[in-house]
Amino acid sequence: MKTHDMDLIGHFEELRKRLIFVLGTFILLFIASFIYAQDLYHWLVKDLEVKLAILGPSDILWVYMILSSIAAIAGTIPMAAYQTWLFVRPALKEKERKITLAYIPALFLLFFTGVCFGYFVIFPMVFQFLLSMSEDMFMTFFTTEKYFKFLINMTLPFGFLFELPVIIMFLTSVGVLNPYRLQKIRKYAYFILILIAIFITPPDFLSDILVVIPLIFLYECSVLLSRVVYRRKQETSLAV
Template sequence: MKGQSMKVVQHLEELRKAIIITLGIFLLFFLLAFIYVQDIYHLLVKDLPFKLALLGPSDILMVYLMIASVVALAATMPIAAHQVWRYISPGLTAKERKVTLAYVPALFILFIVGISFGYFILFPLVMSFLMSLSDDMFTTFFTTEKYFRFLLNMTLPFGFLFELPVVIMFLTSLGIINPYLLTKIRKYAYFVLIITSVIITPPDFISDILVIIPLLLLYESSITLSKFVYNRQQKAKDKLVV
């Protein structure tokens, strides 16, 4: 009983250490991003065909905080993933540790790909569509805070959603899930993804469709990648039996 208590304390201590390291790295990147936040801001708004307005002195500070937070989050992602790997690695075999470590850079890359998809592809399409609804009937007037909140809603969620295939492969390699389970719960997963797309997009049908389609493709690609990992594991087990 005492030994089990010691193990629990050690696990909690390791978890606390991982959280502190991750938060420390996040704060460091946040400070660095905040130093250069004006340069990042000008880079993001340089091609806008309209000027952004401020309704209050605190608006620009909120925007700077949002930009610095997103930059810090993206930079911290591989560190956070590595800390998670370090926390669970003692319970893995040497081969499993080697395999799962390879997922760390993939998480960061897909996070950046997801944000890039939202920023360079989805955001311009949705923005253009919404602007076309005015049909020169209204004067374009965007506040800085609302514009960047809209931008973040169209980009940041995709940074996390695009990591779905890697997370699925990781959980499959650990034996927690398999492609047959993913296929069985497909309709429930579709429902969750559709609800997610409705929540993170503006209230119009076109935006929902533009988000739903890539999310469903991500899930289907996750099943395919899960099958690849699962079949490779089964072949390795069969060789050991022989």
């Protein structure tokens, strides 16, 4: 019993250590991003045809905080993935360690790809569609806070959702998931993805469709990649 308690305490200490590294990375990146938040802001609004406004001094701080937070989150992902790998490494075999370590740069690249997909593909289409509905009806006037909230809702979720294939591959590698289980829960997964699409997009059918299709495609890619990883894992087990 004492040995079990000591092992549990050791796991918690290890987890605490990993979380401190992740939190420290986020804080350092947040400070660095805060210094350059003005440059990031100008880059994001350089092609914007409408003027943004603020309703109070606190909105300026909000813009700095939100831009710094997003940049810090993006930069912290590789460190968070590496610390997660270090935490589960003792439970992995030598070959599994090498394979799963390769997922870390893939996580960052897919996050970056997802954000770019949301920013350069989904966001312009939805934004222009909504603006076209207001022509000759309303005076277009955006507050900085509402514009960036809309921008974040259209881009940031894709960064995390695009990591789905790598996460599923990792969980398949460590035996938590397998392609057969993913196939069984496909209809539930589709339902959850549809809910996510409805939640992160404006209330119009076109936006929902534009978001649902890539999400379902990502899930099917995840199932295929899980099948490849599972098959290789089975072959390795038989060879041993």
